[in-house]
Amino acid sequence: MSVAELHEILPNKSHCVVDIRDANAFSSGHIASAIHLSNESIGDFMREADLDQPVVVCCYHGISSIQAAQFLLGQDFTEVYSLDGGFTQWQSEFPDSVER
Numbered sequence: 001m002s003v004a005e006l007h008e009i010l011p012n013k014s015h016c017v018v019d020i021r022d023a024n025a026f027s028s029g030h031i032a033s034a035i036h037l038s039n040e041s042i043g044d045f046m047r048e049a050d051l052d053q054p055v056v057v058c059c060y061h062g063i064s065s066i067q068a069a070q071f072l073l074g075q076d077f078t079e080v081y082s083l084d085g086g087f088t089q090w091q092s093e094f095p096d097s098v099e100r
């Protein structure tokens with residue numbers, strides 16, 4: 001989905017946003033309410049996740065998130081989106097919606 005679409009639905013809290021960038025990038029700024037997903041945290045995430053809640057995957061530029069979204073779909077999540085343009089696009093369009 002596009003950053004504009006996510007920006008519009010984010011206040012609904014209907015979607016779970018997961019950020020797969022490295023920990024440093026995440027801590028220097030991320031989409032509000034996003035969860036950082038790493039090799040270390042993915043186990044817990046899977047155990048606690050609601051498979052029916054839509055997930056939006058965010059990476060740097062929207063490329064690796066495509067594969068991560070495919071992976072999550074393979075893990076029985078029902079609705080998974082890759083964020084087009086990634087955090088880079090988000091930050092340039094919605095600098096006020098970056099949480100640090």
Ligand SMILES: O=S(=O)([O-])[S-]
Binds near residue numbers: 060
């Ligand atoms: O994070 S990226 O694969 O879009 S460069």
